[in-house]
Amino acid sequence: MKTNRYLQTGEKSLCCGCMACSRTCPFGAIEMRRDEKGFSYPVLDLEKCKDCGMCQKVCPMEENYVGQDAEPDTYAVCNSSEEVVRKSSSGGMFSLLAEWVISQGGIIYGVEFDKEFGVRHGRATTMEEAARFRTSKYVESDISQVYTSLIQDLEEGKIVLLTGTPCQISGVTKHLRLKKVGTEKLYTCDNICHGVPSSKIWRDYLSIIKSAYIKPGDKILQINMRSKKNSWQERMLDIELENGDIGQEIKQFSFNQFFSSMYGQRNSCFYCRYTSYKRPSDFTIGDFWNLENAGISFDTTKGVNALLVNTDKGRELFEKLRTHAKVQPVSKKACWQAHLEYSSKQPAKQEQFWKEYSETENKEEILKRYMKGSLTTRIIRKLSPVLQKTGLYGLAGKLYKVVFVGKKNE
Numbered sequence: 001m002k003t004n005r006y007l008q009t010g011e012k013s014l015c016c017g018c019m020a021c022s023r024t025c026p027f028g029a030i031e032m033r034r035d036e037k038g039f040s041y042p043v044l045d046l047e048k049c050k051d052c053g054m055c056q057k058v059c060p061m062e063e064n065y066v067g068q069d070a071e072p073d074t075y076a077v078c079n080s081s082e083e084v085v086r087k088s089s090s091g092g093m094f095s096l097l098a099e100w101v102i103s104q105g106g107i108i109y110g111v112e113f114d115k116e117f118g119v120r121h122g123r124a125t126t127m128e129e130a131a132r133f134r135t136s137k138y139v140e141s142d143i144s145q146v147y148t149s150l151i152q153d154l155e156e157g158k159i160v161l162l163t164g165t166p167c168q169i170s171g172v173t174k175h176l177r178l179k180k181v182g183t184e185k186l187y188t189c190d191n192i193c194h195g196v197p198s199s200k201i202w203r204d205y206l207s208i209i210k211s212a213y214i215k216p217g218d219k220i221l222q223i224n225m226r227s228k229k230n231s232w233q234e235r236m237l238d239i240e241l242e243n244g245d246i247g248q249e250i251k252q253f254s255f256n257q258f259f260s261s262m263y264g265q266r267n268s269c270f271y272c273r274y275t276s277y278k279r280p281s282d283f284t285i286g287d288f289w290n291l292e293n294a295g296i297s298f299d300t301t302k303g304v305n306a307l308l309v310n311t312d313k314g315r316e317l318f319e320k321l322r323t324h325a326k327v328q329p330v331s332k333k334a335c336w337q338a339h340l341e342y343s344s345k346q347p348a349k350q351e352q353f354w355k356e357y358s359e360t361e362n363k364e365e366i367l368k369r370y371m372k373g374s375l376t377t378r379i380i381r382k383l384s385p386v387l388q389k390t391g392l393y394g395l396a397g398k399l400y401k402v403v404f405v406g407k408k409n410e
């Protein structure tokens with residue numbers, strides 16, 4: 001069979017859920033279905049399959065960037081607008097790109113909350129709409145709506161900015177190549193990525209929040225998983241209601257803690273093919289945590305991006321935009337982030353978590369217990385701020401790799 005390795009084996013570490021195979025199959029033989037954990041996987045209809053091999057060619061998990069070095073231009077970046085920085089996860093680099101694309105009459109694809117606060121990719125034609133994509137949503141986004149309209153936009157000659165996780169960007173751009181869609185006007189921007197948690201757990205979490213933390217009659221207006229209300233470093237989950245907000249009340253029961261505990265993460269994230277300086281996008285953006293080593297001359301306390309400019313096309317655009325931001329070239333070493341080198345480590349008890357979670361009625365109790373994280377996660381949470389302050393963040397991360405990660409996804 002010439003199908004991709006996931007379709008041949010059913011091995012979940014081999015599918016990142018980007019949907020590219022199901023969108024590319026010329027015979028409509030691949031359908032995406034959610035499993036019991038809330039992650040979608042392709043299902044092959046053998047009667048329709050003609051073994052053409054397109055699903056293998058398009059699959060981003062058939063690539064492996066890990067261990068392949070590259071020399072992107074590396075910067076610390078902070079948007080010139082204080083308001084934009086306040087409303088963004090880090091330094092507002094996404095908005096810098098989005099504003100230029102919108103000013104050219106272009107289109108932005110990014111990740112937003114829907115009306116029920118599910119997480120999905122959306123399309124924006126104005127900056128007001130694109131503002132919904134600001135701030136990281138620490139949940140797997142449903143990218144199904146992007147494929148068709150993105151092709152239409154590009155075929156109409158529009159400038160487009162596509163954002164998402166590196167595996168999503170890789171899946172979509174490989175799809176465009178196979179469909180022979182011109183990408184001269186497409187700019188891509190991926191995130192440095194820790195991995196994506198299950199949308200099912202996010203939905204369950206919101207139901208618990210609604211029943212246990214919100215008074216009857218009150219309503220969620222907005223959710224910010226990267227609120228800077230207290231500080232940038234805190235990465236606070238804030239939920240704004242019609243009557244007040246409950247950021248402080250849910251501090252001990254924050255989905256963000258569950259995100260960093262890794263128990264709800266998609267299996268393929270532990271075997272990520274994109275944890276390297278070689279990237280599938282023109283730009284890569286992340287948080288700049290390694291501040292002590294970088295000697296940055298502007299104020300970084302409200303948030304600053306680590307930016308990798310990976311392609312000549314990206315370089316040309318960044319030259320036009322950099323005057324609208326505080327920009328400092330930094331070394332690749334200063335820009336270092338764990339997930340530019342290795343994937344998150346799967347918690348030893350992840351399967352036990354899922355078993356307990358699916359069997360219990362009391363999901364709040366299980367989430368509270370597991371969001372504390374494994375002993376290693378708890379140590380990392382405590383040490384990270386100290387390591388960032390002392391400039392030992394990169395060194396500690398490399399040591400962690402030697403002890404815990406090894407070469408598993410190279």
Ligand SMILES: Cc1cc2nc3c(=O)[nH]c(=O)nc-3n(C[C@H](O)[C@H](O)[C@H](O)COP(=O)(O)OP(=O)(O)OC[C@H]3O[C@@H](n4cnc5c(N)ncnc54)[C@H](O)[C@@H]3O)c2cc1C
Pocket residue numbers: 087088089090091092093094095109110111112119133134135136137138139140141163164165191192193194195196285286287288305306337339
């Ligand atoms: C799941 C996830 C894991 C991350 N892990 C890391 C990490 O380990 N290290 C690190 O330095 N940075 C990580 N980031 C990136 C970081 O949180 C910021 O998104 C990034 O620094 C951009 O900041 P900004 O101020 O420029 O963007 P903002 O203005 O906040 O824009 C957010 C950008 O992220 C995109 N986005 C939001 N939610 C999702 C999602 N669920 N899936 C895909 N794209 C999304 C939006 O479309 C937009 O492009 C992660 C982001 C996500 C979504």
